Structure formats: structure tokens, C-alpha cells
Amino acid sequence: MNFEFVEAIGGLVRSARSADGLQEALLRAAFEMRFDHFALSLEIGCGSESGASILLHNYPAAWADVYTSFNLAASDPVRRAGEHSLIGFRWVEMPDLIPITRGERAMFDIGRRHGIADGFTVPRHLPGEVTASCSFVTGLDRSLPADMLMAAELLGGFAIERARRISGWVPPVSAPKLTDRQRECVLWSARGKSTGKIAEMLKISRATVITHLKAAHERYEVPKQTSLVVAALYDGLISFSDIFRWREDH
Numbered sequence: 001m002n003f004e005f006v007e008a009i010g011g012l013v014r015s016a017r018s019a020d021g022l023q024e025a026l027l028r029a030a031f032e033m034r035f036d037h038f039a040l041s042l043e044i045g046c047g048s049e050s051g052a053s054i055l056l057h058n059y060p061a062a063w064a065d066v067y068t069s070f071n072l073a074a075s076d077p078v079r080r081a082g083e084h085s086l087i088g089f090r091w092v093e094m095p096d097l098i099p100i101t102r103g104e105r106a107m108f109d110i111g112r113r114h115g116i117a118d119g120f121t122v123p124r125h126l127p128g129e130v131t132a133s134c135s136f137v138t139g140l141d142r143s144l145p146a147d148m149l150m151a152a153e154l155l156g157g158f159a160i161e162r163a164r165r166i167s168g169w170v171p172p173v174s175a176p177k178l179t180d181r182q183r184e185c186v187l188w189s190a191r192g193k194s195t196g197k198i199a200e201m202l203k204i205s206r207a208t209v210i211t212h213l214k215a216a217h218e219r220y221e222v223p224k225q226t227s228l229v230v231a232a233l234y235d236g237l238i239s240f241s242d243i244f245r246w247r248e249d250h
Contacts, residue, residue, distance in 0.1 A: 005032065006151050013158045022162055023056045029155050030058070030136055033148040037116070037137040040156075041079075042163045044130045052167040059137075063114035077104040082123030082133045088153040090144060091119045115139045120149055122156025127234060132160045177219045178237055185212040187238050190229045 009029045016022035022040070030038040039057035057064065067073065081089060081097040091108075094100060111117075119137040124130060134156035138144050178186065181202075188198045195213070199206040217223065220231040232238045 002151070006154050009151075010155055010158050013155060013162055016162050016166065019054060019056060019163075019166055022159065022166060023058075026056060026134075026159055027058060029159075033136060033152055033155075034138075034142070034145040035136040035148075035152075036139040036142070038135065039137065040132075040134045040159055040163060041073075042130070042132040042160060042167065044132075044164060044167060044169045052169040054163045054167055056163070060115050063111060063116055066110065066114065072107060075104065075107075077101075077107075078119070078121050078135065079131070079133065082121060083125045083131070085123055088120055088122040088149065088156060090149075091121070112140065118144045120144060120152050122153055122160070124157070124160050127236075130164065132163070134159045176237055177235060178216055178232065179212075182212045182216045182219075183232070183237050185209050186216050186228060186232050187242055189213065189225060190232075190238060190243050 009025070009032060012025040012028060013022065016025050026038045026040060030036070037058050037060075039059060040054070042052075042054040044052050059067070073079065077094055077098060077100055078091065081094045084097045089097065117138055117140045119135045121133050121135040124132040136152045136156070176183070184202060185198055188201065189195075193201070195209045196206050199209045202209070213225075213228070216232075217228055220228055222228050222231055229238075233240065
């Protein structure tokens, strides 16, 4: 990898002060790396009133119209795959990350007919906070530049962080919704333990466990236990590793 190249183009990306400036920097990056197109998508704040979103691309107009008209973003496998990878991935590698449906394969076929042949996507996903990706794409008349994928990885990450700063979004800081004991009860429930077993493990009464879980439901305004676990995961009060690592050890 040419570090001088990454430093030079990365400097353009990181110095962008507006969405238009970032668009120009990504156009330059795509061209210099021998890609035909790019697309950067950033969704932050998870749709809340305090959130924000940015979408930049230079896709062919016909494909952009199809993508938006049929709301393909809602079922885009590239977005789903990005939630299952810590590093950039080639689109041909997606079946190793997620199952691809027949409809999604059809979407790729339509993309090819509009000049979108192959791509490399750099994902960033923080549950409850940020979902973003930066893709560099080739057309039908050239193959993916394998020697540029590491550079694309770095520049894509720079671009996502720059887009976040340009958006002006700052994650809201708030106190945890659950008390320590409520969190413990929710966590053990997520691990599959009954209220009786939780009471035994925490050395409190079953009635107290039920009270803690009921209070947690009320604080999140959710009726079901599954929804409560999802809400706690979303807020970062518990994590998937808290749940599954314990299960693996037991």
C-alpha cells in the first residue's frame, strides 16, 4: 500500500468542511483508486429527533432513481452485512457474512444492468448510535482493484468519521435508565434464567426480582421481556458479549 497516497487523499477527506467538500474528496479518492463510483451512508441518532443522516454518492442517475423509488435501502444486503463485519468486505464475500435472499440477488442483477458490478464496503456500526458505510464500486468494464482495498479501508473510515463531524450530531448524554439491581435482573433474564433462579443467584426474594423487572419494563415503556432486553442492549446497559460469553462458559 502506498502510504503517501493514503496520507494525501486522506488529508483531503479529513479536511472537508461540508458535505459538498466531502463529496469532492470521495470523487477524487474513487478515481485515484481506480473505482468508478462511491457511496457513503451515515445514519446517526437512530431516527430520533436529535439524530441526523448523510447520503453522498455518484451512482448513475438511473440506478439512484431505482434505489430510492423502490426503497431498496430498507432491504439492502450490503447494509446488513456491514453489521456483521468489523472490517471492509468485498461484495462477493457477503454470503460468508449473511444469508442472501433470492430478492437480494435479483437486486444485484438489476444493479449490474445499471452499471454497478462489484464493490468494497467499509462498515461502521455502533448499536443504538451509528450505522454507516462507505462503498467504492466498479462498473462492468473493470475488475475490483485488489491492490487498493487496504487504502479503501482507511479512506472509507476517514470519510465516515468526517461525515459524522460534518453532521454536527453529538450523542445525547443521559443517566442510565435502570438501577444496578434492575440491570442485573434484566441481564440474568436475557441469559435465560427464571425469576426464581435469578432470586437464588442474587440472594434476594423472587418477589423482589419481579418488582425490579416490572420497574424496568415501566422505565422503558415496553410490555414484553424480549423488548426490554432489546432496549437495554440498545442503550448499552448490557451487551451481547455479556449474554453469550456467559452461556459459552456455562
